[in-house]
Amino acid sequence: MDEVNEPAERERPQALAPADEAMLARAQTLREITDAALRDVAQLYPADDHGSVLRDALFLQGLAERLVDQAVVAERERGASWTDIGHAASSSRQSAHERWNTTVGAWVLMQRRRTGIGRGPADPATHACDLDEWYEDLVGEQRAVSTLLSSLGDEAARAEGETRRAEARHLHDRAEELRKEIDAAYSAAMAATGTPAAREKREMWAAKHLARAAIYERLATVEEPLAPEHRRRAATQRSLAQDIARDRAPQSLPADDGTRQQVHAAYLELSDAERRGSKRAVAALLTERLNGVGADSVRKHLDAVIEAERTSYVLDITACSDPDTAQATATSLLQDYAPNTNFWRSQSHRLLSRYLMAAALDDADAATLHTWITHPDNRRPVELLRSGPMPEWADEVEEILSSHRKTRDNVLLVLQSVLQARVPPFKRSSR
Secondary structure, three states: OOOOOHHHHOOOOOOOOOHHHHHHHHHHHHHHHHHHHHHHOOOOOOOOOOOOHHHHHHHHHHHHHHHHHHHHHHHHHHOOOOOHHHHOOOOOHHHHHHHHHHHHHHHHOOOOOOOOOOOOOOHHHHHHHHHHHHHHHOOOOOOOHHHHHHHHHHHHHHHHHHHHHHHHHHHHHHHHHHHHHHHHHHHHHHEEEEOHHHHHHHHHHHHHHHHHHHHHHHHHHHHHHHHHHHHHHHHHHHHHHHHHHHHHHHOOOOOOHHHHHHHHHHHHHOOOHEEEEEHHHEEEEEEEEOOOHHHHHHHHHHHHHHHHHHHHHOOHHHHHHHHHHHHHHHHHHHHOOOOHHHHHHHHHHHHHHHHHHHHHHHOOHHHHHHHHHHHOOEEEOOOOHHHHOOOOHHHHHHHOOOOHHHHHHHHHHHHHHHHHOOOOOOOOOOO
């Protein structure tokens, strides 16, 4: 930290406990609604200023919508479940979660403290004092707002809130580091397939997922409003680790004189285009590259090598209900298959990761996923994403599918090729 910024960092006022920060933000919005409503009661609108009455009403409506969002955040900070919030809103738990989970997520992302230029002083004590004075002038009651904020005079509670915020930042940073380490561990495990180091590499890969699960479990404790989401992510990471540990694909090549391992290693070095050739052409290429291994030996082992490689990837669609896992899975599936330009790579990755999440939300299998990709007019994936944890992903899918037909078809063709090449054979679904 440089000397210019250091004093400003020291002078930054300490936030209240998260629950009090939420209530203070709510009180500020209630003040703005009250002031706006009182102003509008006696507002004189010129006869030629058409639309001004409606504009003022819509301004109040916007404040009211902000108040509702803040009320949900405050309820989550007070320990209310999504079922409680659903009952209060006369809706289901799922509907409440779909409507406000993004709002709660944004609050947590902002470290569970008040934000917004012009919405009260940064120092919570000064802000509470201003609101107290406003309320006293209006109603006559003293310290009406301050008395509701228990951590205002409790230094220990405020310090604990700051400690939790700092720990949450550290945990999120570590989760991101582990995501990158998982990608590297996956690559190492795939490269070691068919070698003596395969088991060790898979165990390291699984261990990274378990480490990430532990991070999310701790986040569920320090970021209570998102506890269900963090626990779900932890369960997803544990499930991935278990699937990796159970998979025996790297050991599916029986011990022999070493020829099969040589064929397998050479097969992994083939380009995507070379692997898509006929089996006879692939065998001829491998024979050329393997000095001392005859064509008969290559053909003898090639079927087993291709089958082992096809089944070595574990596609866990259920885990893709987590956005991070859906994107990581799409990255893994698309390696070696996405086109070599940033545009096509980005479009293919975006659509596949969104389809993977939709399939997870629908408890669908690989066959259903394939059906959606081959029938882009099917609205089911968009509907699922619209009501899921990432509703904005529905818009992205529609954007890609409504693009120029040639662009859309090229992206879909890539995804079809990926599923056929990386996912073991499956029965066609009628869904």
